[in-house]
Amino acid sequence: MKETETAPEPRGLTRSKALDDHAPDDRRALDSAVVITHEDIDRAHDRERVSETRARRGLRPRLRLFWLLIGPGMLVMLGENDGPSMVSYAATGARFGIGFFIPFIALTFLMACVVQEMTVRLGAATHRGHAELIFDRFGPFWGWFSMVDLMVGNFLTLVTEFIAIRAGLGFFGVRPAVAVLGALLVLSVALMTHRYWTWERIILGAAMFNLAFVPVALMTHPHWPAVGRAMVTWKPLPGGLTQETVLILLAVIGATVTPWMLFFQQSAIADKGLTTRDIRMGRADTMLGAALATVAALATMLATAPLFTHHMSAANFEAAEFAQALQPFVGRWGAALFAFGIFEAGMVAAITISTSSAYAFGEVARRPHSLNLPFKQGRAFYLVLLIEAAAAAGLVLIPGIPLVYIVLLVNVIAVLAMPPALLFLYMLVNDREIMGALVSPTWANVLALAVVVILIGAGLLFGISVIAPNALALVGGR
């Protein structure tokens, strides 16, 4: 990357005494720029383990290397299986059955893979977060624009995560204030590790509980031949294109492809210290995350499919009625598992989404931004994270707030905000000056542009369904 300017020496940094022991030439070169920080030391420890493991041969070292390098992709994919997403899947299964949506959900996760793979390359090649690159490459005007998009979208999504936490724990009789404050406490405790690696492993462990929906789906005894047929035949949208089905379509797309995912994964890759040698593992991490998230999403839909005839919708979400309605089909334990899954989805997403906001703020405001920082040194980073989460949590507790509308529309807003965010990503990942030989190949560009066209098309369809519902007939609806 080109050097464009020399900033004054960062205040309060300590130059290593080891510099004094270097040869004069080396020392002059190092002296001019290198200042070691706490963040560098932690990241170097992680990278040493990766280098040592990579140097060894055999299956076990390969598996260990994968273990060391997975994280951002899994977290972003399982994190996106969040409160509103699981509600969208549940509402979809309950309202429309499985015929159209099983293959559709699989397709949306393929779209997410296409998009997130670009952030893996971008993060590993530049070692910088997404917001920082937009700010540097396109200037402060577009940098702040994308930052505001992200912050607004993240805040609204965070509100829905706390709604999910409240609803999930509400099933167990936990009072809303206790549930929300408890979640804030968990979020704060996870940050106290002040170590990216530890934080990542804790959240990764928690994210695995997203698969709690799988046993619930199995308890409903799905008709597997019908599931298989749905996968290969892709039945038409039940009821055709209507205002309601368009909203559900957008909610399902927004459940898998959203702007915070771009910002989070790229920043996490930079914070973890991945390099161009790790891109293959980074891709595998993303694919594995997408596969697990697809399984959890499909399981949620299958679990609620028995409610198909009961006309449940997201409107029933606030009191965790999905779990209650499922009880006759899956028993008390199954319903409890479902409610726990909703809580977990909200909890993990609240942590990853607020972290993506904090990363972006730090990158744009040029403040230290790493989970390796002690609180005192990363005060702005941690405060943005905690304040955003606390504000969202507080909003959920205000009586009379139309929570159902927020849940429904958050995924829709995510889809609408995605094309501008994707344009920045597309341009950055094709920028030879920062990517060198790692620019996107033609096939990747074709896929990325196809995703943009699908998202804009879905957004316009939503616009038509709201402004002129009768015009849906022109595109095959009614």
Add this chain to the structure above:
Amino acid sequence: MEKPFESAIGPDAEVSREEFTSVMTALEPDQIVSTKDHQHCPRRRLTRTEMIVFWALRIYLVFMVGVVVYQIWTGVR
């Protein structure tokens, strides 16, 4: 001039030789925080077409947010 990073480690802290060596060998040069602070990606000049696409998508977003607000308003009513 870009604003530099603020304090990342206490002024009285010291870095041992082992830590310094570890950082210099394990990290790529532009992974080191202070190096990142000194080096920024140069700003690129947007072409007219790129500007048009940027603004078109911005207008699209603002318009669609208006549609969402309208839907909330009609829904609440």
